[in-house]
Amino acid sequence: MTPTRPPLTTLPRDLLSAADYERLAPDFILPATWAWLAGGSGDERCLRESRAAFQRWRIVNRVLQDLAGGHTRVAVTGRTLAHPFLLAPVAAQKILHPEGEVAAARGAAATDGVLVLSTLSSLPLEDVAAAAPEALRWFQLYFQPQREVTLDLLRRAEAAGYAALVVTLDAPVQPASRRALAAGFVMPPEGRPGSLARYAPPPRRELGADDSVVFQGLMAEAPTWADLEWLLAQTVLPVLVKGVAHPDDVRRLRALGVAGFVVSAHGGRALDELPAPLDLLPAVRAAAGADALVLLDGGVRSGADAFKALALGANAVVVGRPAAQALAVAGALGVAHLLRCLREELEVVMALAGCATLADITRDALWRDRAGEDTSC
Amino acid sequence: MTPTRPPLTTLPRDLLSAADYERLAPDFILPATWAWLAGGSGDERCLRESRAAFQRWRIVNRVLQDLAGGHTRVAVTGRTLAHPFLLAPVAAQKILHPEGEVAAARGAAATDGVLVLSTLSSLPLEDVAAAAPEALRWFQLYFQPQREVTLDLLRRAEAAGYAALVVTLDAPVQPASRRALAAGFVMPPEGRPGSLARYAPPPRRELGADDSVVFQGLMAEAPTWADLEWLLAQTVLPVLVKGVAHPDDVRRLRALGVAGFVVSAHGGRALDELPAPLDLLPAVRAAAGADALVLLDGGVRSGADAFKALALGANAVVVGRPAAQALAVAGALGVAHLLRCLREELEVVMALAGCATLADITRDALWRDRAGEDTSC
């Protein structure tokens, strides 16, 4: 097995951006684990398109604005965050770094970043809670086959002081990553979900001869509208939902009292046919209304990307693979540094675009890159 | 000559999709035969575009639907099929597998799939009929130069219990496949059309010095509107027509009592300038009306492809090269397995798109991939 480098404890001078972490990360991660982290489902078109969508927009500069009082603060679920970058819920982070989600939480806290802890975190949610102040820890919840388990997870997250709930709705059936399969990835023991260790596995469902593995099997355990309504009735925490794309779904969820939406294609790990999250963003914002919280997850690699997402309707953005890579390269230090880089990049773009605050970032600042189209007359 | 592998009798674990059969098939097929099977006419642009057309669409997921009662059943010419995948009429299947169309029919029957038997099948239509239940065998008819031969073929198909007729109209003049020519492909004896063996060849037409080989030669034997009207008067079987692209033709055929349409570019083997079938599909559906049966033939390689075809107006899809490849790789077993893979892929996509039945698959589920176009404002 290829040996990997131990995480860095000081940062080299040429480590300046998410792209640099992506370049270095394979030295710090086992090849099969890298395939699991980097790959997507199917032909990885969704994964590629999620990045490419950002390239369809360019930014128009503004001149002579007085920006001496500028800042990147944003109000989210009643609190003010210093900047609009959150860490995405990534499973099993102990296979990326020995301290796993605790290191991620410390790194995020050091630069005022929110960590969204995955249901599938390798460390139990209670252990991670101690590593970050309350306002900076959110909990991502997967519905479990048994309601009592789902409820117990919720109660534990509340007890541990998580400030918001992100309920993932887009992956009741998850296709395989061919890249991970080909690399022979098997989840190592240290990557098992720490928060779920105490629960017995659900009883195995028996299928009839004519039953479909999909419809009568997997989907029979998937959450429904009734399940979500039940969940909303159980908690006073603000609830965001993740993976909602269709405006009709957005409107119905909003009417049920959902606080916000994470526009996401599950990092290109769900249906490979999904549109790029950035492409969906404007329609989700339009359906959600101006008061809803809308986060963009998918393809954000720079401050300019975040600027575009905000201009197209997001309040903030969620960063997945870059944070996982920074965690592997340099632990909490890497995560903190990555967030600082992203924030400074955003500040530079805002400065050149004449925006003193996030509220100044509007659709008017973007220019649609239309190869072969006449935009002038 | 390169030896080929004998057909598999058990399926390896990494054989999971049409793409896998396409990857393996060249080991089981002689190179010249592979060139004949894989190639198209001209520069093969139609062949490539038929696939590329699917990539212009992406699928929007839906959340929280209760799909426990979901299924893929579809009503076609008065019968209910378990799923919407049919096997295309591919000629000369004994050059792909020793049991030829009989193996294909058995494989289709094992997974509730319809086989459309070609006029040019290597085995006589009567032999193949025994291998599949009546509802699952259709007959593809080429007009023959002599009406009595055409009529005899029809009567034999009726007598053998074929449930529907697919009349191919798009290839009165067929260009060569440069790939097959270059590979030196000559139809082997076992590939000769078994159903036609009993008929004497038509008298050779003499051309005058100023006559065109095309207009006064080949086209003088091609069927006309009068021929089709005559045919429709001869049978009570439902008649579908294959290879119709122009809405005016669709409307006229519908008015004559044609039951349905197979939107097809003849697998990229006819005019290389033809548009991709999927691109033509919406206009054909619009011209055919909601009650007509519309099948899509061309480029379907996955359940997601089928989902897109259904969303754009098809009732079902026809699978050509993938089935031929599965037949070569593993005979009836391969064909049955391929159909099962396609059906499960479709179920997964339906589940993620919130569709419990095929009727739930509508244009609303698709997202047009517009590189360089502004879809947000």
Add this chain to the structure above:
Amino acid sequence: MTPTRPPLTTLPRDLLSAADYERLAPDFILPATWAWLAGGSGDERCLRESRAAFQRWRIVNRVLQDLAGGHTRVAVTGRTLAHPFLLAPVAAQKILHPEGEVAAARGAAATDGVLVLSTLSSLPLEDVAAAAPEALRWFQLYFQPQREVTLDLLRRAEAAGYAALVVTLDAPVQPASRRALAAGFVMPPEGRPGSLARYAPPPRRELGADDSVVFQGLMAEAPTWADLEWLLAQTVLPVLVKGVAHPDDVRRLRALGVAGFVVSAHGGRALDELPAPLDLLPAVRAAAGADALVLLDGGVRSGADAFKALALGANAVVVGRPAAQALAVAGALGVAHLLRCLREELEVVMALAGCATLADITRDALWRDRAGEDTSC
């Protein structure tokens, strides 16, 4: 110097299309001459785009039409030609084949094709006239710096029985072909313009210190509207003009009595920034009116290309490089064979598109290939 093969006297079986002649031709032509023939001006974008424009259109097939009486005849300047393919005026054809334009004329005549003889033909126009019947020879005229020379050329063409005049207007200043320069091409003695040998060169124009080589030099000798009006008054031959792109120019020329237009980018040898001729064609036809003769020159390599040009407004098409290549490969035999191939390809496309005559080829038969555009709803 690389030896070249002598022209073929029999045609191999795999010589079936213009593409085949293009593939073989470099064996029969000196490298520097090939660079001169194949190259274009600037970056050769116009050259490439002239071909690519055809790929933006696909052809919709029609079914069941009775085409037994089909033909490709076309009425042009009061005569009926057997098919719509003309040979473009290519200079200096003795450097391609020892018999030069005489071989080209014989090959064209053998298959009812019109040869448009260049002012810059290596053989004198009188010598070439004998090789083709009157209806099949046209003369391309460049305005000469002295009117008396232009008039003398016209009178000689009339006396030699040329049936129509094609006046080239697009190249008063001609940029260099970098490909020909790099290959060290210098016009060999046998390529010198035979029809012009009898005229003394015009007096050299002296420029002042502030004069522009372009405006006060080259353009001072270029023809003007007055020159063209003068020319039209000198002859009763039908006059077509070549290289006109702008609708305003087309209308003004039409009002002056010009019979027709050859839409052309001078084979990609004039301004490299010119649009593809096929792209310009519809607007030229619209400006010229239904009665004008409109020929398309540029990028035609197949019968399908001709079909598209006719569907977009041309009465006939002009073939340049393919004919020059066929001449080099097999002299008159090659030219005749190429024209027969093109005509048969056109017939096949017409048959599949349900067109019995050229008049049946309309815009309705074309499908615009719109990558990334929604054509369905």
Add this chain to the structure above:
Amino acid sequence: MTPTRPPLTTLPRDLLSAADYERLAPDFILPATWAWLAGGSGDERCLRESRAAFQRWRIVNRVLQDLAGGHTRVAVTGRTLAHPFLLAPVAAQKILHPEGEVAAARGAAATDGVLVLSTLSSLPLEDVAAAAPEALRWFQLYFQPQREVTLDLLRRAEAAGYAALVVTLDAPVQPASRRALAAGFVMPPEGRPGSLARYAPPPRRELGADDSVVFQGLMAEAPTWADLEWLLAQTVLPVLVKGVAHPDDVRRLRALGVAGFVVSAHGGRALDELPAPLDLLPAVRAAAGADALVLLDGGVRSGADAFKALALGANAVVVGRPAAQALAVAGALGVAHLLRCLREELEVVMALAGCATLADITRDALWRDRAGEDTSC
């Protein structure tokens, strides 16, 4: 260190265009300096798009125009220039050629070209002034952190007889060029700004713990609307502003009395997300009004490029990298020759497009290249 060739003193015959200078220049420039000159910020997308934007347009030829009196003269800030090519303000030109900006000024003057001298020129503005006639020297001004320094620079430019002022507004925060960083570029001593040598550096600004390096650091020293209004009140020279993209900024600046605009993306050295200058040009012209002077800077490499810029609204164009490359290759001789080549190329394009003067170059001469779009019906 790779030795470089000394500047040429005679020009080889195959040196015919800006592309030729670009090809030769790396032999005359140290690798790290070449990286600094050739590179852009970020991923260099803006740099590439600035070139690609020209390829989206083609030029329609016109015929039979009488152009014997044609010329390329243009009225700019009350003077008539012989042609519409200006040299862009490039910093530190002594690192490209021993005589630096003086050689550039002499070359420009020899062919009636305006040199826009950079604030960051290696030679003091007074030294350069002597090398060019007054009408052909303009001064580019960066606002300095201290108003008294800005004012002193202005007074010196006025005293030295510079005819116009170009105030750069687009780069208050400048990202790094990764290409220059990777090549280890450090500004050599001879490249230091000669005009600024006499001024003490501004006091270093102290930042608080919560202060942003961008907002409270760099941007606190960037010029504001008040600074620009102050500047306009200090001088009677015509003032152009460079780097303005948004129509609202253009209108506000015009209302303040700004004479003109240089549409520019700072050579791809500012925000890499900026649109191509040519794409922005029509909107800037529309906002600036017909009377404003509008110059296009970015991607001009040929006379055809200049033609397109003028057709889309520019009065003249600014040439950066090509002039720097010509300076390195052959000093004043190279710069003069480059300008002559560009002018002659423009004349050829004008001749083929039937334009006798720059005023004849209008949008009507352009054809939008729309891959995949239907322009015919």
